[in-house]
Amino acid sequence: MRIDLHTHSSVSDGTDPPGDVMQQAQAAGVDVVALTDHDTTGGYAAALSQLPEGLTFVPGMELSCRLDGHSVHLLAYLFDSGDAVLAGECERIRTDRVHRAEAMVARLAELGTGVTWAQVTAIAGDSVVGRPHIARALASDGVVDEPASAFTKEWIGMGGRAYVGRYALDPARAIALVAAAGGVSVLAHPRSGRDSWMVPDDVLAQWAGCGLTGVEVSHPEQESAERLRLQAVAGELGLVASGGSDDHGTLTGHRIGCETASPQAYEQLVERATGAAPVRG
Numbered sequence: 001m002r003i004d005l006h007t008h009s010s011v012s013d014g015t016d017p018p019g020d021v022m023q024q025a026q027a028a029g030v031d032v033v034a035l036t037d038h039d040t041t042g043g044y045a046a047a048l049s050q051l052p053e054g055l056t057f058v059p060g061m062e063l064s065c066r067l068d069g070h071s072v073h074l075l076a077y078l079f080d081s082g083d084a085v086l087a088g089e090c091e092r093i094r095t096d097r098v099h100r101a102e103a104m105v106a107r108l109a110e111l112g113t114g115v116t117w118a119q120v121t122a123i124a125g126d127s128v129v130g131r132p133h134i135a136r137a138l139a140s141d142g143v144v145d146e147p148a149s150a151f152t153k154e155w156i157g158m159g160g161r162a163y164v165g166r167y168a169l170d171p172a173r174a175i176a177l178v179a180a181a182g183g184v185s186v187l188a189h190p191r192s193g194r195d196s197w198m199v200p201d202d203v204l205a206q207w208a209g210c211g212l213t214g215v216e217v218s219h220p221e222q223e224s225a226e227r228l229r230l231q232a233v234a235g236e237l238g239l240v241a242s243g244g245s246d247d248h249g250t251l252t253g254h255r256i257g258c259e260t261a262s263p264q265a266y267e268q269l270v271e272r273a274t275g276a277a278p279v280r281g
Ligand SMILES: [Zn+2]
Pocket: 062, 073, 188, 189
């Protein structure tokens, strides 16, 4: 059984509509797929309406959190999507994301790039405008070679010249909100390196104490040595060792199904959740 618990659609910053993501999951030989768009459950209806026969859909999302200036992503699964507190926080994050994107485009204009807000919103289409859309605008204008090159100190990487911070949740609070909505939480790519924060073991232990359910061990940007370390820490702390592709469509080269969670890990997550159930097509 192939289980991919981390994918994005165009409802957040992926390139393909939720229904297409479901089709691609099946074509890639995936049996269970979680849709984990950033701070939104807006893709569920479209994904479910086009769910291929035999594919199991796991409702999820990836919550934007921050601790001491470090960006932290928390995957949430099988929570009650009607929970007013959690939905309210997501809306606040999404609204602020647009203001922040506008501020970044303004700074890029001051820096002499030709990127405009109209251009960025056209790239985003119906999605929540985010840094990937700005990165694509910078690449299409030839400011950077490829979108990934925009995520540096020179441009829109954290702390970069045109970077603007935004509203995000304290991770411990996010874990509690997800649990209160009957869901389970998995810390996304805690050791993916590059520009992102390598979450130390003692912080993982602290969050495990707050009710964190699991950690993402298998992720394309996590090296094997880090995976082994994470696996060991997860064992010590009683955390579920999860995994997923973090596919964003063409943005990440359609890698859906390239990383997976074990059937045991998936089972443990489903068992501990009370807010919603997976849906089989
Ligand atoms: Zn992430």
